[in-house]
Amino acid sequence: MPVNVIESLTVKRLEILDPQGNADEGLLPPLPEEEIMRMYELLVLSRAFDERALSLQREGRIGTYPSILGQEASQVGSALAIARGDRVFPSFRETGVQIALGYPIHLLLQYWGGDERGLRTPDGLNIFPICVSVGTHLPHAVGAALAARIRREQCAVIAYFGDGATSKGDFHEGFNMAGVFGLPVVFICQNNQWAISVPVERQTAAGTLARKAWAYGFEGVQVDGNDVFAVYRATSEALAKARQGGGPTFIECHTYRVADHTTADDASRYRSAAEVAEWRKRDPLLRLRLFMERKGLWTEEDEKNAWQRARTTVDDAVKEAESAPPPEPEELFQYARATLSPRQQRQLKEIAERGVRNAE
16 A cells, blocks of 8 residues: 655754864854853853852752753853843743843842742843743743734743653643744753653653654754754744744753752762763863864963852852842732732731731
8 A cells, every 4th residue: 555755854953062172163153252252151150150059058048959060051052042022931940041141140049048039030131930840831931922923022932941841731732832823932942861860761752852843833953952052053043033933943952960950859869970971071161161262262361260250250149149138028918919818918917017027
């Protein structure tokens, strides 16, 4: 019986910068030298923040924290492609994205220290609150893209998530709606190989996560997630396509979570030290530094100064975060509902009558 092929797909992978710092010059994005150096300094700042946050958690000064070690290129590279008017929906492991976009570092520390005021995004930054629930923000991002379409706004929406989110219903619901309506949204999955202790091969039989986009009628691509140039180029092109009415794109950043899932995890119980050591050789900071040194853009003195600036910036943010006065009890009610329930109104009145204050 003859068989006709009615549809086929091809998943492309983009690689520009290898672990030794060698680049495919024909694929390099057109970035001025100053922007490349700024890109590296943001990678350094993101890692410096990550190192300090881990120390603060161990000292009991912030709560449970999810490290971004090894994933900095996926975050900084994609963030630098985002335009000011675009909307950003982060999950809980996008500290590098927020830092690269200019989110105040002291507010990030306040949030991870348990102060919800840290999620009060400053005016001018279209960054939505961190979503800890896995994948539940993807339909929200799609809704924002639909709103932008209805309002005829020339912007794109970008949503971040991990490989674990691709196993959730929210992922499929969001992808389906984005595809059906051809919405201006870019989905970025940081496939760091582990959904806590579940390896990616136990989550899906698909050869790549990127191919999942094709089932919903739009393009999926894979990039080397430790290659900041590849991530930047893929994201720039996808966002430009979205803003111009070309519909959604799914970018799978193939990377690795070098640290534990969070500070409440012990990854040594489910993965080998050899696996981690192998991925450390693909360090995203090292490969960009080697590239810049070959181009004569970077020296040992530059490296020393960059780390000193980054650590000073983080130290100053720690001081600012820890010197912030605690919230007043009334603030618990401010954003709970548009109109407080009778019970909440009674509670708020009781606080006012008792004169409850943090000083007490």
